[in-house]
Amino acid sequence: MFDKILLAVDGSDHALHATRKAAELARAVKPEELRIVVAYDPIPLYLGEPNLQIAITNRKGEAEAILAAAIKEVGKVPCEIHTEIIEGDNASAIIEVATTRGSDLIVMGSRGLGRLAGLLIGSTSQKVVAHAPCPVLIVR
Ligand SMILES: Nc1ncnc2c1ncn2[C@@H]1O[C@H](COP(=O)(O)OP(=O)(O)OP(=O)(O)O)[C@@H](O)[C@H]1O
Numbered sequence: 001m002f003d004k005i006l007l008a009v010d011g012s013d014h015a016l017h018a019t020r021k022a023a024e025l026a027r028a029v030k031p032e033e034l035r036i037v038v039a040y041d042p043i044p045l046y047l048g049e050p051n052l053q054i055a056i057t058n059r060k061g062e063a064e065a066i067l068a069a070a071i072k073e074v075g076k077v078p079c080e081i082h083t084e085i086i087e088g089d090n091a092s093a094i095i096e097v098a099t100t101r102g103s104d105l106i107v108m109g110s111r112g113l114g115r116l117a118g119l120l121i122g123s124t125s126q127k128v129v130a131h132a133p134c135p136v137l138i139v140r
């Protein structure tokens with residue numbers, strides 16, 4: 001049923017909580033793969049070189065650190081773990097990966113790094129729920 005699970009993480013505590021749930025789920029349902037995705041905002045081309053390259057390297061470095069923390073949190077799971085770092089609008093990037101990889105389930109936090117404390121659910125989660133090609137598990 002859930003052969004291909006996509007986990008979206010942004011380095012927030014909420015995403016780490018979602019990571020623990022995704023790992024528990026993977027241990028229970030034994031999927032084919034757990035794909036962990038980090039998106040970063042597009043970098044404006046007008047930065048010009050060498051700033052553009054520096055910005056890209058920094059974003060990728062941050063994304064890699066976020067992925068490493070998520071993989072550590074996942075621990076042992078009975079499936080392959082894949083990772084993807086994508087530039088683009090966060091929600092669009094998550095939806096695109098879910099579509100192209102044929103994900104059966106997207107797991108994500110209800111909130112992320114955003115600072116608007118009153119929000120029940122962040123804008124990335126809202127957009128993904130509205131446009132995802134598969135079921136979405138919002139962890140809170
Ligand atoms: N850049 C990202 N890459 C991958 N997943 C993300 C990214 N940003 C958010 N997510 C996922 O979406 C969840 C909810 O984050 P969201 O961005 O919706 O909330 P927020 O940051 O509190 O609000 P907002 O971004 O609207 O200010 C996170 O816990 C994470 O699972």
Ligand SMILES: [Mg+2]
Nearest residue numbers: 112113114122
């Ligand atoms: Mg956010």
